[in-house]
Amino acid sequence: MATEDLEWERSKISNQDMNLLKKLGFTKKENTLRFPKEESYPLPPIEYRVSFVDHLIRGLSPPIHEFLRGLLFVYGLQLHQLTPNSILHVSIFITLCECFLGVQPNWALWKRIFCLRRNGSHNVAYNIGGVVICVRSDVEYFDVKFPDSVQGWRKRWLYVHEESSDSVENNIAPFDGGAKILRRRSWDAEATEDEKLAIEALMTRIHELQNTRGKELSGIQITAYFLRIRMQPLQARKNPLWMYAGEEDVDRLSKDLPVKDLEKLIQRISSLSKKDTIPSSCRITPYSGANPLPENHPFASLPPLPEGGEVEERTVVDDDNQAVMRMKINLLTRLLERPLMKEFIRLGTQFVGYRDYAKKTEENLVEANKRADALARKLEQSEKARKKAEADAKKAKADAAAVEDLRQRLHDAETSLSDNISEQAVREAEILSRLQSQNRRFVRKTHQDFDLECPEGDQLLDELSLLEFHGEEAREGLAEARAGLSRLFPYFFPKKQEPKIFTTLAKCFNSQEDLGLKLRQEGLKIGVEGTIALVADSQQDVDWAKVGEIKELETKKWQSLIKAAKPNSKPILAFLGCKPTPAPSSSKPRTLLMRTNV
Template identity: 60%
Template sequence: MAAEDLEWERSKISNQDVNMLKRLGLMKKEDAIRFPSEESYPNPPMEYRVSFVDHLIRGLSAPIHDFLRGLLFVYGIQLHQLTPNSILHISIFITLCECFLGIPPNWALWKRIFCLRRNGSHNATYNIGGVVICVRTDVDYFDVKFPDSVQGWRKRWLYIHEESANSVEHNIIPFDGSAKIQRRRSWDAEASEEEKKATEALTSRIHQLQNTRGKELSGVQITAYFLRIRVQPLQARKNPLWTYAGENDANRLSNDLSVKDLEKLIRRISSLNKKDPIPSSCRVEPYSSANPLPESAGSSEDTTSVQSPPPAVSPKRKRKRSNAEDSGTSKAEEVDPSQQKATYDPYLASLVSSDDEEEVPTVDVAPRTSTSHTVLASDTLVEGEESSPPQQNVVTTTPPSSPLAPSPKRTRIETSLEPAPQLGSSSTLLLDDPMIKDLIRIGSQFIGYREYASRTEEKLAEANKRADALAQKLEQSEAARKKAELVASEAKAEADEARAKAASVEELQKRLEDAESALNEHKAAQAAREQGILKRLKSQSRRTETQTNQDFDLENPVNDPLLDALSYLELHGSEIREGVANASAGLSTLFPYFFPKKEEPPTFLALAKSFNSSEDLGLKMRQENMKIAVESTVALVADSQQTVDWMKVGDTDQIEQSRWRSLIKAAKPNTKKILAYLGIKPASTPSSSRPEV
């Protein structure tokens, strides 16, 4: 299983998070957000992208802003690979440009301030939040006060609705959790000298906003401002923020947040503690409909040549290119032909040269650790691998989102990127030839197809590895299941044994109760017998007194030995009577066997004397049985119509004991058959003794 797959687990979004999204107005549309059910790996529906709760509360919303789409394309990353603090960096930058500089988000100014770093180390590799936007070490930027760590943000993932455009090439790539982070030269792209000259006034204005005494502007104030006006900076908008019209503004997502909710949200996404005050307003009044832009704002010649990222690279664009003027994104201005020869575009250079760059260890190029200039990673920094990035059309600089796109559309930025024909420049004229352009486009698409097949093979290999890992996990689960069943069976046996012991204890208790009851009954019977004896003694005493004129009475009936002796005599007498009755029944049962032709005596004494005769009754019975056996044998032999010399048969005096036993043993099989024929069940004891005659 790939390391990036192990980062995903079942989404754990609390009711508190859902209520916060509702208060922010992000769930106003019914299909704007979908929450995962039981899946432990993202599987977004059609026209949905994977995002996080901590992205949304930091200014992200769908449809995504063109500037963010351009950053994702230029850097070759996906939305889930950005950390929450990186999202907040982009939101603050867009708000700064539109509300305090009075310009659309500026690509050249962005390159002067920010760069991209891999969120990694030698010990771990992350894909979720694997890249981080950092402030360059030589730039003095706003004190944003990011939190040191955003706890558990990777576990709160969801799906946001991002409708597809009419053509595939205008969409960013769909979610691919297994795609590895590819480092590009664009991560460290710096502004050219002309771009630095064009944005010098903007950097001066930023320095002025930071250091004007009594009117200092901070990153927390900018964050609090876009949260307070209820406009998401990273959402595609028809109107820029410098036209914000208050409560009636079309870009507002909800009503104003309560003071408590606003302070709680600001403390959540910043490092402010409970003692730090929350800014109620900005010290510098932002541009809006109430504070419109000055007529000279944004019209300086120094800023006309600065380009923003191409808006056509984002996925899920519902708006046409004809509506670009109403969006808040930057427009491509016309460039003076006299200046085109010396113009250098690092954006175009980063796209063309990013394929053959080698990976640079990120350990030696660590971002600044100050919270005012660096996006602090919420997890351990990791380092990943690099493969070739998607191919682009080097002529039009509007690449397709995938190798399968037939031909990317040209966008409005194309006019500023394509150099005008110059005298004496054969390479420029050659590139302007339509056939050369088609050949370059076809070649780039062919390379894209080849790399697409290579990436498909890599994904198939990774899928096979995941399948093997899942099979191993299945085997382990099966072993664990068998072990659990064994433990359950043992526990069940122990429970049955415990129940049996409990039942035996109950049985013993019942037997003890029965014994106690029998003992009590025996005591009661004994007392009754003693009372009867006393009555009989009294009556006998009266008869004795009548006959002898002498009174006979017990002096102490309780401890009188005579009374105790009579009581025991009566008890044993009853047992003797019971024994005599049982003996009489037994002798009556045996009498017909020993005396078949006699009548049973009427008294027990006569019956007992019948068995106490001087002759051996057992011998007599065995002789009778032998007689019957001989007669039966003779009858069976006669029935078989065999000739037998009965004189020799009857002469058995000379047969030895051993000979007799061997003959008896040889006759046993036939004896069993004969007895079975006669309906007699043979005895288990062997008849090895010689019969008495």
């Protein structure tokens, strides 16, 4: 299976987390906790270890309880390699032992109930929280209602103060965030037969606590109890929990939690929701100063053994060498109790710890330099990418501006085209109206209307075609009129020259003077002169003086004279150069008779 360690990143402790730690009493003592600043990898000060907010709210508090110190030593683990649920398992176990069994945390009982497993998915093996404490499959234990997962707990890390102990076994190893987790045989170590006999009464008592009707004890009740009274099971305390003295207890972090705050905290660390009932007290009264242990109560306890990776066999001492062994032990005990020896041991332990810490720090520094070089290369690459992105963005911005300008120009062109189309439509409507008006005018004046044989289907073009037909007819009419007027012009205007322009020519015939009457009078004058000449030539004896004095001729006499002269009218008209009409008028002329000078 391929493995991949989750890397450390900058701590993200929120204001809500800070307020919760303050309310729970963790910040009451100065220098108990230290919060990271901007570092993305833990760099704890001397005598500080890396822990998590979710560890603290599940029962952890410095200085750390010796039972947890022993577990870390036996299993070869660091504090950050345990999950929050594993920390809660240890807290519940210690509370169970001290408050409900009345014993110190028992190593044999622990091995009977728990074992360790690696934490990870199919392709990922975690280093931060890479170990899980599990209940053995053949053991009936309390249902703690753990959540399926604790979201984001790896990002809420901080430093907790932890003084060095006098013994290596009880010292927590210096922080090494990159240390690989190595599985040890101690993870699966089971209680021996002798240990099982020793803890049989304790296992029986646990089953009674679980199954006594009306007094059933649950993992949530145990958790709610130590959270409410503000006693941290994983803190090194002056007195065990069966001596809890209430509000005056020196090991309390703060006053009792209100029920509302307790319910919120239980909901955060368990799978219970707002709909579930959350107990604020246990159904069975725990041991305390108010409920002391019964007389002759056994205080059996087997603390964790100092192992180097696996469970060691205990030395068997028979009757023959008991005295010798007792003497050696007493001598060694007196030697170790000397102040100078204790100081040497403490200094030696600190030196070993500092040496290991310095070695790990050098290794971390080398790794940090490699990471810094890699980051520098990535930074250079990202700088080039940034410049390229800026250039691309600038070009894209210019292109966008050009596109926007083109879009605006296109919009303006479309608007202008729309306006032109509207104006053209109005103009065409006006032209069409004028064409129709002209055609109606031609029809009224010429009494000639046309029908198109092959219309175009366009009203404007069709009206224009009709106008062309009317125009052609008008041109033909004008040509005929000019020809006629030109022929008549010499008769009406013998002393004038014919105008070249048709309008001027037409105006000549459209004067106020009656040209027809004038022409008739001229013709009458010629006729009179011609008649006088015929009469004179005929040798008739006529008194022309009397004829000239005639002023008016009666109609009847005029008609009779015409009638008498009618048979001879044709020769006379021929003489005058006129063709006779089929029915010559015999009516008297409207005008006054003109006096003729002979």
